[in-house]
Amino acid sequence: MPGRGDRTADVIAPDVIGPGVRNRTVLGILLLAHGGPGSLQEVPPFLERLRGGRPPSPELLEQTLAKYRALGGASPLPGLVARIADRLRKVCSFPVHFAMLHWDPLLDEVMPRLTSQEIRRILAICLVPHYSACSVGRYRRRTLEVARECSLAVDFVESWHTLPAYVEGLAQSVLACWREHGWEAAVEVQPKSQNHLVFCAHSLPKAALPPADPYELQLKESAELVAGALGLRPEKWTLAFQNAADSGEGWLGPQVSDLWPELAERGIRRVTLCPLGSVVDQAEILFDLDLTARREAENHGLELARTPLLNDGPALINSLASLVDRWAA
Structure with a gap:
């Protein structure tokens, strides 16, 4: 629907x-x-x-x-x-x-x-x-x-963003990522779980967005649908953004890079990134998430995995x- x-x-x-x-x-x-x-x-x-x-x-x-x-x-x-x-x-x-x-x-x-x-x-x-x-x-x-x-x-x-095949494809990509890293059992919905799922998308400057622009709302809707398909409670996942210019001030947030200290402090040790805003491999994903974000996460003692994109x-x-x-x- x-x-x-x-x-x-x-x-x-x-x-x-x-x-x-x-x-x-x-x-x-x-x-x-x-x-x-x-x-x-x-x-x-x-x-x-x-x-x-x-x-x-x-x-x-x-x-x-x-x-x-x-x-x-x-x-x-x-x-x-x-x-x-x-x-x-x-x-x-x-x-x-x-x-x-x-x-x-x-x-x-x-x-x-x-x-x-x-x-x-x-x-x-x-x-x-x-x-x-x-x-x-x-x-x-x-x-x-x-x-x-x-x-x-x-x-x-x-x-x-709400098409069943798209939502199911994202959910399956998360499960495939967990299986690859042996995280299935560890990502059960438990209060003390050391795992967290981060949905992410390209950030946009707030000043460029007209009133009632649906971008952030639609991202939240997609994230909620995928999290629901996975049986995850709200505290088990976060929606964040990447690629804000400069310090990120005035852009949609939080930025992915801003999450690492907070997640580490909460006792999270394993983070799964799901770039739900992208469906095809591109430089923003392969470089900014796979290389830069991974390095930043590791600096905070976090193990980072990214879900595969839907591609073809x-x-x-x-x-x-x-x-x-x-x-x-």
């Missing part, structure tokens, strides 16, 4: 085509993602595009290059999105395409190609489950702008397929 912050049914459909052409010969699916560099050479232009055409400072460029060097020189996101599109294509009867907001294949270039293939209406799904005006809202605005330019009608899914596995494909089925019904 949709939660209080659910916007899954909130559809944006520019009146470009008439109802008589709503058939499978003119419909398509478009998956949207952030994008990422495919090599170290692509990092400078990627950052420039990310910054709206402004070149990065030498410090930012070096920090970002160091991050991608630690990850093998490239972002895994573009390749994963391509595989997700391919797998979704096999389970639905519509053509499936993908586009990036900040890197190739660019949204601005992909959408005009769809009209050349006689696609007249698309279902656009951002690979970010939770809506915020300054995250998914940016995808929505740009998608509609380009759609108007190329006379393409768009139905835009703004959020899908059945949980994400089934989630996307359910959105397509609902749209096509």
Whole structure:
């Protein structure tokens, strides 16, 4: 059942085509993602595009290059999105395409190609489950702008954070993480348990969020659903954020890094990180959580494990397929 912050049914459909052409010969699916560099050479232009055409400072460029060097020189996101599109294509009867907001294949270039293939209406799904005006809202605005330019009608899914397949996929990823580390029995709902589950998502600046922005509420709803599926009481889990700029002041919190002293003081020894705000491997997860957060946690005597993301596995494909089925019904 949709939660209080659910916007899954909130559809944006520019009146470009008439109802008589709503058939499978003119419909398509478009998956949207952030994008990422495919090599170290692509990092400078990627950052420039990310910054709206402004070149990065030498410090930012070096920090970002160091991050991608630690990850093998490239972002895994573009390749994963391509595989997700391919797998979704096999389970639905519509053509499936993908586009990036900040890197190739660019949204601005992909959408005009769809009209050349006689696609007249698309279902656009951002690979970010939770809506915020300054995250998914940016995808929505740009998608509609380009759609108007190329006379393409768009139905835009703004959020899908309560879908059963998504929630169950997260719960199973937590269980898989516990099994891998031999923590199943230790994570029982006991007052003195030394284990804690931390759900986390990308932080956003509060000043950029409009009144009643549903982002934080939707994250809480997802966390509550997953914790409920795992049978965890409220004191057994926490929702936190990562990647706030500078000190984090004025950003959504608490920050993941702020939790370590408190958890250690409570006698917690093992922490499971579940990045429920991300479904595809990317630098923010592989570097900021797997490397930086792990090092910080260990400095406080904590053992840290991260749940695997859904990536191109059945949980994400089934989630996307359910959105397509609902749209096509």
